[in-house]
Amino acid sequence: MSDWSKVQLHVVTGKGGTGKSTVASALALALAHKGKNVLLCEVEGRQGIARMFDVDPLPYGERRLTTGLPDADGGRGVVYALHIDAESALLEYLSMYYRLGRAGRALDRFGVIEFATTIAPGVRDVLLSGKVYEAVQRNSRNKGAIDYDAVVLDAPPTGRIAQFINVGGEVGGLAKVGPIKTQSDTMMKLFQSPQTAVHLVTLLEEMPVQETIDGIAELKKDRLPVGGVVVNMVRPRDLTADALAAARAGTLDRGAIEAEVKAAGIEVTPTLVDDLLLEAREHAERRALEDEQREVVRGLGVPTYELPRMTGGVDLGALYEFAGLLREQGMA
Amino acid sequence: MARRTTEHQTRVGPTSPSGRRAGPLDVDAMLADRRTGIIVCCGSGGVGKTTTSAALALRAAEQGRNVVVLTIDPARRLAQSMGIEALDNTPRPVTGVVPSSGGEAGRLDAMMLDMKRTFDEVVESQASPEKAQQILANPFYIALSSSFAGTQEYMAMEKLGQIHRDAKKTGTYDLIVVDTPPSRSALDFLDAPERLSSFLDGRFVRLMMAPARGPAKLMTAGFSLITNSLTKILGAQFLKDLQTFVTALDTVFGGFRQRAQQTYSLLQADGTAFLVVAAPEPDALREAAYFVERLSEDGMPLAGLIVNRASPAPESKLAAEEALAGARRLQGDGSGSVAAALLRLHADQVRLVERERELRDRFATAHPQVPTAVVPALPGDVHDLDGLRQIGDLLADSASAG
Ligand SMILES: Nc1ncnc2c1ncn2[C@@H]1O[C@H](COP(=O)(O)OP(=O)(O)OP(=O)(O)O)[C@@H](O)[C@H]1O
Ligand SMILES: Nc1ncnc2c1ncn2[C@@H]1O[C@H](COP(=O)(O)OP(=O)(O)O)[C@@H](O)[C@H]1O
Ligand SMILES: [Mg+2]
Ligand SMILES: [Mg+2]
Numbered sequence: 001m002s003d004w005s006k007v008q009l010h011v012v013t014g015k016g017g018t019g020k021s022t023v024a025s026a027l028a029l030a031l032a033h034k035g036k037n038v039l040l041c042e043v044e045g046r047q048g049i050a051r052m053f054d055v056d057p058l059p060y061g062e063r064r065l066t067t068g069l070p071d072a073d074g075g076r077g078v079v080y081a082l083h084i085d086a087e088s089a090l091l092e093y094l095s096m097y098y099r100l101g102r103a104g105r106a107l108d109r110f111g112v113i114e115f116a117t118t119i120a121p122g123v124r125d126v127l128l129s130g131k132v133y134e135a136v137q138r139n140s141r142n143k144g145a146i147d148y149d150a151v152v153l154d155a156p157p158t159g160r161i162a163q164f165i166n167v168g169g170e171v172g173g174l175a176k177v178g179p180i181k182t183q184s185d186t187m188m189k190l191f192q193s194p195q196t197a198v199h200l201v202t203l204l205e206e207m208p209v210q211e212t213i214d215g216i217a218e219l220k221k222d223r224l225p226v227g228g229v230v231v232n233m234v235r236p237r238d239l240t241a242d243a244l245a246a247a248r249a250g251t252l253d254r255g256a257i258e259a260e261v262k263a264a265g266i267e268v269t270p271t272l273v274d275d276l277l278l279e280a281r282e283h284a285e286r287r288a289l290e291d292e293q294r295e296v297v298r299g300l301g302v303p304t305y306e307l308p309r310m311t312g313g314v315d316l317g318a319l320y321e322f323a324g325l326l327r328e329q330g331m332a
Numbered sequence: 333m334a335r336r337t338t339e340h341q342t343r344v345g346p347t348s349p350s351g352r353r354a355g356p357l358d359v360d361a362m363l364a365d366r367r368t369g370i371i372v373c374c375g376s377g378g379v380g381k382t383t384t385s386a387a388l389a390l391r392a393a394e395q396g397r398n399v400v401v402l403t404i405d406p407a408r409r410l411a412q413s414m415g416i417e418a419l420d421n422t423p424r425p426v427t428g429v430v431p432s433s434g435g436e437a438g439r440l441d442a443m444m445l446d447m448k449r450t451f452d453e454v455v456e457s458q459a460s461p462e463k464a465q466q467i468l469a470n471p472f473y474i475a476l477s478s479s480f481a482g483t484q485e486y487m488a489m490e491k492l493g494q495i496h497r498d499a500k501k502t503g504t505y506d507l508i509v510v511d512t513p514p515s516r517s518a519l520d521f522l523d524a525p526e527r528l529s530s531f532l533d534g535r536f537v538r539l540m541m542a543p544a545r546g547p548a549k550l551m552t553a554g555f556s557l558i559t560n561s562l563t564k565i566l567g568a569q570f571l572k573d574l575q576t577f578v579t580a581l582d583t584v585f586g587g588f589r590q591r592a593q594q595t596y597s598l599l600q601a602d603g604t605a606f607l608v609v610a611a612p613e614p615d616a617l618r619e620a621a622y623f624v625e626r627l628s629e630d631g632m633p634l635a636g637l638i639v640n641r642a643s644p645a646p647e648s649k650l651a652a653e654e655a656l657a658g659a660r661r662l663q664g665d666g667s668g669s670v671a672a673a674l675l676r677l678h679a680d681q682v683r684l685v686e687r688e689r690e691l692r693d694r695f696a697t698a699h700p701q702v703p704t705a706v707v708p709a710l711p712g713d714v715h716d717l718d719g720l721r722q723i724g725d726l727l728a729d730s731a732s733a734g
Contacts, residue, residue: 016377016514017615046516098561106557111535118531206713207407236680238673252670260671264658272648276674279646283677285711311683313614 003303003330004227007197009136009190010152011227013161013215014201015208019232021048022314023201023307024154026322030332032068034075036149039135040065041082043128044156049081054316058083060092062135062146069323080146082135086117089127096141097183125164126184133187136195158200158215162222165191165198197227202297204231204290209297216300228331229302231294233309235286247284252277305329353696357636357703358731359724362605363392363507369603370496370508371635374521376619377514379611380640380707382406383714383723385511386414386442388607390717391724392507393440394432400441400499401509402491404484409715414442421446421453423495428717441505450487451477458584467584472577484513485524486592493595518608518623522630525592532581532589540578605635608702612642612688617695624699636703638727639692643684644708652679652686705730 004010010031012024021042028040039062042049047057053065058081065081090113094104107113116123134142136151156164190196200215202208212229219226239247246252254273261276262268297304305326310318326332362368373385382403389401400423403416411417414426423441431437455473456464467473477483492510499505512521531537539555562571598604606627610620620637627634655675662672696704707726714723 016516098564104561107561110539110555110558111537112558112562115534115536206409206715210408236673236676238668238676239670240668243670243673257671257674260662260669261658261675264662264671264675266650266654266658266675269648272650275646275648275650276671276678279677279681280674282644282711289712311680312687 001330002327002332004197004332006194007227008148008150009132009196010150011155011161011165011196011198012153012201012230013155013158013198014230015203015211016157018201018203018208019230019307020157020201021052021154022319022322023199023230023232024152025049025052026307026319026326027199027332028079028150028152029066029069029320029323030326031150031152032077032079034071034073034077036068036077037080037146038068038077039080039082039146039148039151040154041084041132041135041151042154043084043132044154045083045085047083048154049083052314052316052319053081060085060088069320069327077149080148082131084128084131086124086127087113089131090117090123093127093130096139126187129165129191130183130187133190137190155198158211161198161215162218162224165224192223192225194225196225198224199227199230201230201232203233204293204297206289206293209293212297213300216302226302229297229300229304230326230331231297231304231306234306235283235290235309237287239280239284239287243280244284244287247277247280248288250277250281252280303330305331353700354636354703356731357638357705359388359391359705359727360395360731362635363388363395363397366506367603368507368605370492370510370598371605371607372510372512372521372599373607373609373638374512374518374623375609376516376518376616379609379616380638381514381609382410382511383720384607384609384638384640384707384727385509386410387714387720387723387727389440389442389507389509390426390429390720391432391728392509393426393429393438394721396431396435396438397507398438398505399507399509400443400495400505401511402443402445402488402495403511404445404488404513405511406444407713407715409713411444413716416442416444419444419446419449421449421491426717439505445484445488445491447484447487448477450491451483454490454588455584458587459580463580463583466576467580470577470580471573473580482520482524482527485515485521486528488513488521489525489592489595489599493591493598496595496598516619518619519626522626522632525589525596529589529592532585537578537581540574600630600632602633604633606632607635607638609638609640612639612691614691617691621695621698624702634702636705637695637699639688639704639706641709642688642706643681645685646678646681650678650682652682655679655682 010027012020012027014020014023025040028038032038040049049065050057055065060083062080062082065079068077068079070076091108094107098104117127118124132151132153135148138145138147155161198219200212202212216226243252254277257276258268258273261272266272306329307322307325323332362371371385371388373381373388375381382405385401385403386406389399393399406414406416408417416424421443423443426440426442429437429440452468455467459467488510492508495505495508499508512518515521559571608620608623610616624634624637656679659672659675659679662669662675692704692706696702705727707723707730710719710722714720
């Protein structure tokens with residue numbers, strides 16, 4: 001049983017560069033159990049999904065991306081991908097809701113679409129999150145569209161997330177009447193409901209953890225549902241607390257290590273042992289900081305999941321491996 | 333912004349005439365050179381721009397220069413230890429600066445940029461108090477000044493221009509070190525003024541401005557069709573706010589563009605040194621490569637690349653596979669062997685170092701003329717002057733280590 005089985009919309013945020021795109025992708029793979037359709041969305045115009053999965057740049061339209069992580073019995077679901085850009089979303093929105101006819105074309109010709117999507121307060125965000133909303137609660141006007149069991153959003157970073165989904169406030173306030181207000185009110189209903197979970201990705205470092213704390217506070221203030229915290233790039237944890245303390249204090253038993261390394265069939269040189277001890281010390285210092293931050297993350301009182309740091313970088317295989325780890329830990 | 337290529341500057345990047353590799357980046361020579369008046373640290377987010385800027389500024393001050401560092405988003409503890417956690421948009425003296433070698437220390441001031449405040453101040457200086465109030469309260473202005481992509485970059489340039497003008501007048505500083513905003517692309521810093529200008533010159537903005545400027549010649553049938561549908565979708569208040577905003581653009585922001593142009597030329601001048609900071613990771617180095625190419629296109633003086641948070645290379649030659657095989661042999665008996673764990677750590681380290689070296693080599697092959705400094709990752713965060721000094725030493729060491 002997953003921790004989020006009632007959730008239809010998984011929003012993945014976090015500090016820049018902590019692994020939002022990586023985690024969103026792995027989560028989509030993990031959620032795609034047998035018979036399920038999962039949609040992975042990106043909204044920042046960077047074609048990050050295409051790069052990660054090594055496919056051609058994605059258009060504004062849902063594409064079959066890959067199959068999910070196999071279940072125990074080998075069955076697997078399907079992952080689709082969607083790259084949402086504000087201009088296409090606005091044009092789609094206008095044609096879906098307003099029969100503007102000539103005016104619609106004029107809007108484009110006079111640069112209104114361009115203007116609206118670059119500056120008008122919150123308009124860009126409402127368009128992007130509006131399309132995400134549409135993918136979750138399919139619009140009857142969108143004939144033949146796939147019904148997804150889950151939608152995963154590779155979202156903007158923590159600093160901008162509340163603004164990104166808390167569209168009710170800004171745009172609703174600006175257009176106090178009219179259809180946009182009604183529209184953004186319905187969207188808020190979904191975003192603030194238990195069908196949504198906003199997950200935060202962090203590293204065990206001071207700045208990202210601080211951003212996670214601030215992010216959670218802001219989500220709570222806006223009554224947006226806080227999901228789990230995914231702790232990414234965790235260093236290996238196979239040294240005991242005692243060994244770590246000794247490594248830091250420089251009191252690891254040099255003789256014992258020499259003997260063991262020799263027993264492992266490796267030629268022992270003083271340089272090698274120096275290296276091992278130095279590496280152990282730096283690792284232990286890093287680990288001490290990580291453990292400190294891990295305690296802080298624990299104190300947040302939300303479910304946490306951990307993914308290891310891959311020294312070789314993240315390729316497709318690593319994404320599936322991460323998906324497996326997220327499933328094991330109950331995130332999907 | 334006009335792109336200009338000047339012949340007298342050092343050309344770097346793929347267009348450079350010779351394929352010879354540049355040596356290491358000599359940071360101390362750069363800081364000692366009195367002609368260096370501005371140092372700009374660029375790079376994608378999280379790579380260490382703020383840390384590097386602060387470390388360079390401190391080192392320069394301790395070597396006797398009078399320095400101001402303009403930081404954007406320092407980590408909280410770093411801001412505290414530099415005494416700039418209060419965002420008041422004015423440089424404050426940093427305490428604890430000590431002369432590095434017998435000589436006399438210069439002065440070090442630091443400030444943290446308040447983007448919105450900088451923007452507001454410009455508006456206040458350009459418009460009558462009444463008009464300024466009207467603009468500051470306009471929802472479109474609020475959006476532009478707080479969330480328009482590029483505003484932060486643009487305001488960093490604005491502030492740099494201000495500080496530079498003041499420093500020239502009063503002689504307070506002889507070196508300005510600039511940190512850049514945490515954008516995902518280093519190019520955003522150079523593109524921001526252009527983006528803002530092209531927004532202000534956009535078709536729709538010009539159209540909305542036309543009625544304010546005189547006879548409503550442009551109130552064509554097409555235009556009223558637009559205003560009608562905007563009113564239908566967004567309500568009448570929306571259009572009114574928009575009109576106010578656009579009118580303000582006309583009166584207030586004309587001067588903006590001109591100043592941005594001046595700051596841009598300042599960046600192209602010889603007294604400026606760009607440093608590109610990157611982590612030894614594919615994304616960050618790709619961004620660094622774009623940036624290096626762009627600098628050379630725009631005739632901007634690139635001083636070098638700083639590869640920050642590199643994994644320190646082991647001295648011994650034990651290969652990763654061998655270390656792992658050894659660890660497996662030790663683990664055969666199932667006990668938690670310390671040596672096995674250390675061998676695995678060693679294998680990780682070797683792999684990281686190899687991967688990073690390969691990435692750096694690839695960069696150097698494509699951009700052979702970029703002097704480079706490699707700064708190892710410290711085990712802990714950098715959050716006080718001692719930490720900054722350590723980074724400064726490592727930056728300078730990189731030159732002697734080759
Ligand atoms: N567990 C991991 N181990 C090793 N490398 C990782 C891990 N997770 C992510 N990375 C790498 O870190 C880099 C940043 O990851 P990613 O692009 O997912 O972050 P992001 O938060 O989406 O970044 P941005 O804020 O730029 O969108 C990538 O090169 C990715 O491959
Ligand atoms: N060489 C280094 N070793 C260890 N930590 C570092 C190093 N350089 C930067 N850091 C840490 O990395 C984090 C991000 O650095 P920062 O300078 O704020 O990046 P940026 O300004 O590019 O976003 C900070 O916590 C900083 O202390
Ligand atoms: Mg991303
Ligand atoms: Mg920074």
